Amino acid sequence: MTKSKFIIHYLLLNKYSYLFAILCIFVVNYLQVEIPRYIQLAVDLLNQSTIESKEGLLENVQWVIALSVVMVVVRILSRMYSLNPGRITEATLKNDVFHRLNRLPSTFHEKYASGKLISIINNDLNGIRLFYGIGFLQLFNILFALSLTPIWMWRISPELTLYSVIPIVIASVIFWLGFRKLRALHSQRLIRLQNLSEQLMNYLSGIDLIKNQQMGDWVTNEVDKVNRRLFDCTMQIAKIQTFFMPILDYANHFMKVLILGLGGYYLLQAKLSIGEITAFLSYSVLLALPLMHLGRIATVYQMGMISIDSVQNILNNEVPSTDMLRMSDAEKSSLRGSTLLVQNLSYSYPSAKNEPNELVLKNLSFTIEPGEKVGVLGSIGSGKSTLVNCLNHHLSLEKGHIFWGSKDITQMSRQDWRSYVRTITQDPFLFSDTIFENVKFGANHQGQATDDLDVEQVLELSQLSEDVRRFGAGDQTLVGEKGIMLSGGQKQRLSIARALLTPSDLIIMDNVLSAVDYETERTILKAVFNRIQGQSLLVVSHRVSALEYMDKILVLEQGEIIARGTHAELLGSCSYYRETWELQQHETETAA
Ligand SMILES: Nc1ncnc2c1ncn2[C@@H]1O[C@H](COP(=O)(O)OP(=O)(O)OP(=O)(O)O)[C@@H](O)[C@H]1O
Structure with a gap:
């Protein structure tokens, strides 16, 4: 599946939620630009002291309050309907990835260490959740805000609108340069996270050996090296985000100064009223807010794209076609x-x-x-x-x-x-569960009804009953991670019992x-x-x-x-x- 098909496939999973969310985001943005219009009318009426102007003022204030209440309600809906799909997509992808991992041939697992896969399932899928949730919400917020707000500003003063946009255009170019640099860094960071996860998984699996051989210092040193590489990368990202990304924020302040300066000049020339300048200032905030969020959205977008690549590296591996067949x-x-x-x-x-x-x-x-x-x-x-x-x-x-x-x-x-065919391998794998559950593992999946008596019987056959009786909790004894509580021989006999349980x-x-x-x-x-x-x-x-x-x-x-x-x-x-x-x-x- 290509990247664009992947993105569309998972977008379509929640298409109705997204459609409703887009409608809500549009309404919120429309109300956002409408409210300053009523504020403008109200401010201009403040200077007049007639009865009509007082009534008009009251009416405009009521409009502002009513529209604000509607906006809050719709904003909550827009957040619900755009953020939840991100969570749903993450959960769906977790299942899809795990399902695929279960069916891929052993050659795939020789290439991908478990630690790396765990990191992809945790960190990369988290990036995809943000991409399909907050990323979607903010993308449409920005699109609507940047298309509606300048129109309302233009209606007040085309000249002032053009001047106000200049600092934003300059800041956007600088921002774009930082954005490109960040993409490579985000990609590196995810790879370094995967490396760290792989290394930790390796060392934790052999923690007994490490302690026995007194290798703790050496291992700590090795982990520190990988961790430091991750830290350096994270710091570089933080530096760019701290110095580059707020450039749009600075542009916003500069824009306000411009509006006040030029607006004041137009006021003196009677080209603009105080109400219009007030409205213009409100619009400048509306224009700046999504731009200030652009840094965060850019990060979400980049992380999402890189994470999609990682997940696709798993999902795009073909399950052998014969494994899709089912015999009657x-x-x-x-x-x-x-x-x-x-x-x-x-x-x-x-x-x-x-x-x-x-x-x-x-x-x-x-x-x-x-x-x-x-x-x-x-x-x-x-x-x-x-x-x-x-x-x-x-x-x-x-x-x-x-x-x-x-x-x-x-x-x-x-x-x-x-x-x-049932195979009992020379390295039996036991799950961190009770002896009973380890013996029964997989039996129910194969559609075999097993009862406690069967488990007892196979434990007896594999010469494990005596050992199990000696354990305090019998077959309910927890075997620890990978069966650490059991001896090599006990593990082997347990795996024989497991194979004998179902015909x-x-x-x-x-x-x-x-x-x-x-x-x-x-x-x-x-x-x-x-x-x-x-x-x-x-x-x-x-x-x-x-x-x-x-x-x-x-x-x-x-x-x-x-x-x-x-x-x-x-x-x-x-x-x-x-x-x-x-x-x-x-x-x-x-x-x-
Ligand atoms: N995944 C692998 N990739 C490449 N070579 C392998 C792999 N697994 C085993 N081999 C090689 O195949 C040969 C046979 O190994 P295999 O494990 O089948 O022997 P074995 O008779 O079971 O040995 P043992 O009694 O030690 O378990 C060995 O030379 C081994 O190095």
């Missing part, structure tokens, strides 16, 4: 319990320079039949997690390599694919038992086997003991399957498998 219920159920077929799968991570990178997976082919339990053994860096991320379509793939039954997984949305056709466990001892590993796997009868299982590990009871094991080395078979077969046929097994057996015995 009939098609979904026809694919339940299918075979997973991997055919000549190769993968290389995209490089920063868009050059082809080294292949991390090389020409892999295998199947996982319904209900089959398959293991993948591989040393560190052999490509196990990459394979998992291909299978669950976390990574973007070419079509024709992974099929679920007859369906190519790249031709279905990730959301549909997730209804068949799926294939469960992928990526090295999730590395933080538990061999005995617990065996018990958990046995429980998982019992629970998921009929469902397929892929267990990825560098521990042979975790794969011993699998129907089939694939041995992965440097992205290639170098052997496949059952545990017994591989002990005979694959030296790497046998050596790993013997080494790990020896480690277990030594540990015992």
Whole structure:
């Protein structure tokens, strides 16, 4: 979406409010120029002492009071109907941005750090709220004030109007120069805010490490450097706003002096009355007020434009077209319990320079039949997690390599694919909530009704019940940010419980038992086997003991399957498998 289309799209969201607001702003500005006319008539009648003049004076004063009351009411309405759309647009955009972030592929998140995104959602969207709220109100205020006021001034004295406008024209040119300089500074400031937010987010995520390693001083120093750059930029903006922007304010005072001087001269020549000069002075204020606001509006406009760019950088990223597809219920159920077929799968991570990178997976082919339990053994860096991320379509793939039954997984949305496959990753993510809510996370979204009994059951299966009972508040215990209260093994078991809660056709466990001892590993796997009868299982590990009871094991080395078979077969046929097994057996015995 282009910038102008973006602006119009979100303006149209509140079109009726804006139309009503424009009408109100026009009425306010019209009344503003009408009131001085009655003041002028009243002042001119002050000099006369006839009964008619007293009645006329009273009538004019009544008009001034009545019009002022109407103006106040309409002004309140104009503010309500022009400021609220800004808040509505901000809230709508927050949802739109978050919705898009949820659907963008992982490659997007590799480019944008979370801290930066948080800064855009907070600071930039705030700028957009002002743009669509106060920016809109003041734009029309200025437009109407600058078009109506000179006409009413001209009616009194064309000559005096021309002289009064001269200082304003000169000031506007100077103002424009400052305005251009400010735009670049505002853009820099938002980028520096994003950098600071990114850095703070990084350091706060690793606050334990920083404290343990006594790195507090160094980190404070680093934050100070980024903060100082932000401060310098903010100060430059403040300087321009303090010295440049009030130029219109100075012009206003100069204009008043001109009106009084020249007006007095015309009064002596009987070209103008006192009432007319009084009205002229009122008009000069009406002309100056919006001009004085111009500095603020210019800031709002610039911030709005820069913020729109930032938000568009997110919204203009295309969600892969297949992710927009939804399978019908009939098609979904026809694919339940299918075979997973991997055919000549190769993968290389995209490089920063868009050059082809080294292949991390090389020409892999295998199947996982319904209900089959398959293991993948591989040393560190052999490509196990990459394979998992291909299978669950976390990574973007070419079509024709992974099929679920007859369906190519790249031709279905990730959301549909997730209804068949549940992945337990090696870095389980826990939310800052209770154990119970963490286990249940996502279950309701998948349309699965779960009750407390189910949660209890899966905690038991994943060997976590005993630990949970020991916590004071049981499964209502808060796990802290990212599960800081739990050990690595407890986190892993909690994420297994989460995956077991709702049924799926294939469960992928990526090295999730590395933080538990061999005995617990065996018990958990046995429980998982019992629970998921009929469902397929892929267990990825560098521990042979975790794969011993699998129907089939694939041995992965440097992205290639170098052997496949059952545990017994591989002990005979694959030296790497046998050596790993013997080494790990020896480690277990030594540990015992
Ligand atoms: N996002 C990425 N961008 C570029 N290269 C990556 C990325 N993720 C992994 N790699 C590279 O791909 C190779 C395989 O990594 P992968 O994480 O799949 O191995 P692994 O077998 O799961 O290792 P481990 O047992 O340590 O988890 C490694 O050389 C790694 O550096």
